[in-house]
Amino acid sequence: MRNKIGVGHASIGDLEKKYVNLALDAGRLSQGEFVYKFEKNFARLHDQRYGIACNSGTSALHVALEALKEKRSWKNGSEVIVPAITFIASSNACLHAGLHPVFVDVDPVSYNINPDLIEDAITDKTVAIMPVHTFGQPCEMDRIAQIARKHDLAIIEDCSEAHFATFNGRPVGSYGDVSAFSTYVAHTITTGVGGVITTNDPDLAEISRSLIAHGRACTCERCIASNPESVCKLRMETEIDRRFMMVRIGYSYRIGELEGALGLAQLENKDEIMKRRKWNAAFLTEGLSRFSDYLQLPEYPEYIDHSFMMYPLVIRQGCPVSRKEMVEYLERNNIESRPMLPLVNQPVYRNIFGDIEEQFSVAKWINDNGFYLGCHHGLEQDDLEFICDTFAALFKSTGY
Template identity: 45%
Template sequence: MSDRLKSEQPIIGVGTLNLSARAIELVNDVLSRNRLSYGPMTESFERQFAAIHGCRFASMTNSGTSALHVALGALKEIHGWEDGDEVIVPAVTFVATPNVVLHNRMTPVLVDVEREFYGIDPNLIESAITERTRAIIPVHVFGQACDMDPVLELAKRHDLKVIEDSCECMFARYKGRSVGSLGDIGCFSTYVAHLLTTGVGGLATTNVAEYAVRIRSLMNHGRDSIYTSIDDDNEKSGDELRMIVERRFSFASVGHSFRATEMEAALGVAQLEDFEDMLVRRRANASRLGRDLAEFDDHLQLPKARPECDHSYMMFPIVLRDRPKAEFLNYLEEHGVETRDMLPLVNQPIYTSLLGTKPGQFPVADWIGASGFYIGCHQDLKQTDLDYVYGLFRAFWRQYQPKSADRSTLVLATHNSEKALAEVVDQLPIGHFDGVVALDSGSTDGTVEILKGHSIPIVETDDVLGTVTERQEHENLVVFPVDGRNDVRDIIRLLLPLERGADMTVASRFLQEGARHDQNRRFRYRSTGNRVFTLVANLAFFGNSTDALTQFRGYRRSFLREVAPSQTGIGAAYEVAIRAMQGNRRVEEIPTVENVPAETRDRWKALWSGIPLSRVLLREWRRKD
């Protein structure tokens, strides 16, 4: 891979952090007040978060694990549970869930999960309940709520408490109700890569005042919760102030130092201002991935939302149906797509040792451990990123798919570009195509040698579109001008819409994410001529094109045969673009970045091209009438 392509390979992270100007403003406001301990910013964050999740109370901690720890600790103290009492947890969850059970000197009891949604299986819970069972911790994984109705019914029947581990599921809803409000206590995480990120942080929510008071105490060294912060002194009566002074250093429990700071709270407040937009983008990205990857349904189990529930898609979980995951995950990681395991407890050494779990005891968790992983679908992924991910999946799984009825050819318009060809030939996505051909005129020995070395046949011609229309048998054609200007990674992005029925695909330099740069990317070209001819064509023929002159395109061969372009080069590209407008054909554009060599002859060539383009425009206008 060339150095430029290496440096530009996207990194598709599982999470994102993109601090807004508002977040920075609020953090600076905190610093300017010289107040980092619990104060108005934390109070605001807690109040807003509780309201969003349908709860009366929220307490901000320094992590989701801490929230779980004090939630279970509060219930244990209030209800008089004993050391060794049991808490049911799912066999697929992050280790923090059973860890807090052990740290509270209780015993975690594992229950397998659903094969379809990965939440704790309600049908298996009752058989795990004993006379020492005190609570259930259903874990809402990957942004999806557990099936809570049967869990809550079981808890009520057996007098058990329910702590919702919602660390991966902020803002999701179960049958119209927010996660975190369904059980006795809900616990959330705002750690890096979560739905809302404050660096470190977590929250515990509840509608029970007694639980909220004890949680607040345990996260603050067990301090008497009559005293929350110095702001409690405001607007208090004399008797109330005297009581606070007497009790403010009174410690009622063996607590912990689990408090967050005003800076973390400031980040949270800022992100709550646009969390709904974040969810919309995440869900749109997940929907797009689901549609694209459904092509490989024989190989992949993709996520879907539980009926009557709203998925928040903290991540995009996938389980391979028919093969181990190591080879595929290595492939994704090598190409810049981060992956993470789905973390079943059954393959964690500490829990196989402590709980004595055995292979086959939790078959769904075993399957998820062997074949499950997740990738990102966060709000900062662009359509180009999603195209890239799909292209990687397609390249890997295509070897196991039946051949498409509409076969495809990659057409290299080399035009004696030996240097440019040498730079990209090893990066061409030939594996995505059923054939590849080079069209050239006056090939040098070097060009011929490179092409023959890669078993690429050569056709001598300067009429690219005419030649592929008449001589190619495959239906889907992608024409890649090999001149050092175009990005080889966009080839696949042009092919995919053709396979979904588009008549033509266009690598547009003038979409929002597209551009024309000089080769060193120091400045951008306005490309006035390109834009003017595109605009005139749109106005004359009721089109919506952004780039009617680019020659980096994909075509359905049947469409080209119908159009029968009479021009060559840029004139043919313009002619076909206008015919597509006239015929109201399905055209899809993708953004691309073109690197333009700053050579005088290119400027003269661009200037003189106005003459044949004007002729094409005039002829098509007359033809229209």
């Protein structure tokens, strides 16, 4: 039996090992130079001035929302517009921050929030829109930015699945007031577990840094670093050392040097990773296009640079094989798949919001018929050929 063709992959090469070993040899495990370099490079690659590394994409979203809430004086219960298809962490983060997620149906081709439906969901309580760039495909950011401007709403981009993807030549994460990324293991760039907040706004950056570190008054690099030669001048100006003066209810959401070292090395390989993912997606699309009467393959406009964190497929009407039969067949052939981010039908949300799935016809269609395969840089051509051959064998068995 061949090895499992999984949905995610982390490539740990010589550079990752070298940097992690350097971090270990330096003897500093908490936040330090590797974390700062990783944050700066990650932010720069998304055209942003500030990067704040967190211990998950969920904590990045949570803190980004709380930073906006503090800066813009949002009340508890203010509404944030989120898509009806996304990983549950996007809307959970709103709930964590005392905000109310309002779901909007998605587009049937991009699977991202449908900009035509956003304005209908805006009420006098709406404070922000959270576009989520699912599966590596950027949302229609020009339209969303225009709606946000018109209604004076903040934008918080959830870029967890779309590192380095671009819309009209601009990277995701550069449209929002603040953006959040996950660097969990299956994501394009990984730190094992982790996430990053990016922004150009110095206030949001400062509040976020404080929030991830227990609400400290000062979180500047020179305060945090233990190098006595670089001690921040402001540190002892207050009655207690500013590092230990807490000015807001914060969290413990930081990463350490081992994650920073891993992330920094991964960033140096990002072009290779991206090239390989796009090549894999093009190979699958070519190989599966003869089944496009049965399977909806990824389609996207030329002004988008897709980062293909996954390869999404939706079974079309008239296909002789159900999703259950298809994913079980793939599984028996050692090809892993996952549901396409069902959200509004999750048991926990049914308890909170009621039976709302019927209100989102496209999301329901995706929930019932969608699944995704891996598209990652660990896949070989042989794996991709095997995926296409497996679909061919399945359809052949139905007389196609």
